[in-house]
Amino acid sequence: MSRATQALLGAYYHGTAPYRAWWNRRAAAAGRAPVMILFYHRVADERPNDWTCPREVFARQMRWIKSRFDVVSLAEAQRRLREGNSRGCVTVTFDDGYGDNVDFALPLLVELEIPCTYFVSTHFVRHGVPFPHDVRLGTPSRPNTMDELRHWSARGIEIGAHTRTHPDIGKITDRTRLHDEIVVAGEELQQSLGKPVRYFAFPFGLPANLRPEAFEIAYDAGYDGVCSAYGGYNRPGDDPFHLQRIHADPEMLRLKNWLTVDPRKLGVPRYRYAAATTPAPEPQTTS
Ligand SMILES: [Zn+2]
Numbered sequence: 001m002s003r004a005t006q007a008l009l010g011a012y013y014h015g016t017a018p019y020r021a022w023w024n025r026r027a028a029a030a031g032r033a034p035v036m037i038l039f040y041h042r043v044a045d046e047r048p049n050d051w052t053c054p055r056e057v058f059a060r061q062m063r064w065i066k067s068r069f070d071v072v073s074l075a076e077a078q079r080r081l082r083e084g085n086s087r088g089c090v091t092v093t094f095d096d097g098y099g100d101n102v103d104f105a106l107p108l109l110v111e112l113e114i115p116c117t118y119f120v121s122t123h124f125v126r127h128g129v130p131f132p133h134d135v136r137l138g139t140p141s142r143p144n145t146m147d148e149l150r151h152w153s154a155r156g157i158e159i160g161a162h163t164r165t166h167p168d169i170g171k172i173t174d175r176t177r178l179h180d181e182i183v184v185a186g187e188e189l190q191q192s193l194g195k196p197v198r199y200f201a202f203p204f205g206l207p208a209n210l211r212p213e214a215f216e217i218a219y220d221a222g223y224d225g226v227c228s229a230y231g232g233y234n235r236p237g238d239d240p241f242h243l244q245r246i247h248a249d250p251e252m253l254r255l256k257n258w259l260t261v262d263p264r265k266l267g268v269p270r271y272r273y274a275a276a277t278t279p280a281p282e283p284q285t286t287s
Contacts, residue, residue: 001251013257020260024088027235027261031084034233035077036069036259037091038248039201042098043105047139053250055104061248061255062112065090069259073115073158074199074243078225081240090259093117093227093245095162095201097125097149099142106152118152119162119201119227120144122188131166146192153193160199160227161186169202170209178214183221198224205229205245212273215242232268233261244270
């Protein structure tokens with residue numbers, strides 16, 4: 001971030017602080033405090049790219065989040081969406097499955113008792129090959145191994161599915177392929193971990209990378225929820241099956257700006273998909 005941008009954002013952040021504090025107090029009193037879900041990719045100091053967060057920044061962000069919010073699991077986030085939320089809460093998630101995360105990020109999360117759902121793409125884990133998006137940029141990194149996932153799963157990190165091959169789901173029209181990337185990916189993980197895999201995260205996660213049929217397939221397969229990644233706050237009363245996530249910006253000021261509720265970002269429209277999760281009407285009984 002340039003100095004000028006930093007100064008402008010700083011002025012905006014501090015200038016709107018009283019409004020944010022008022023908004024957050026009012027939302028909390030009404031049981032409608034936001035449920036905020038962050039996504040990270042890779043925490044490391046070597047081979048930085050746009051989806052790498054330096055170790056020191058990650059540690060600072062985790063400590064700040066813990067001091068300001070309830071840090072909760074995805075299941076607790078969903079409970080609050082259903083039943084109401086009287087305190088701003090944050091959930092930490094990771095996407096892809098970068099090997100570097102076992103050196104610093106995951107041990108720190110366990111040490112600080114911060115729940116985390118860690119989404120992995122099974123093809124890369126099983127075959128130990130780097131992600132194509134990193135190869136293209138000349139910054140290939142090793143993915144996690146299944147042994148690492150088992151190790152951290154046993155220490156409380158929840159493992160979630162992030163497809164098999166990390167495709168753009170928005171472009172896949174073939175239902176068999178969708179089933180393979182969404183359902184089979186989860187089954188493979190479940191078998192290897194010996195634990196249920198309850199959540200699925202869309203690769204890329206922007207509205208163009210989502211698909212209504214994919215939500216239906218995930219719902220029918222028994223996933224508890226699916227995550228997008230285009231930003232946006234979740235509020236009690238929103239559909240708890242679709243969890244909107246916010247990019248965990250390595251710039252501390254941008255992260256603080258999001259998590260203290262930026263009024264400009266309250267208007268991010270939720271992706272609309274077929275009402276897979278709408279409960280069927282109560283059957284009419286005649287007595
Ligand atoms: Zn991804």
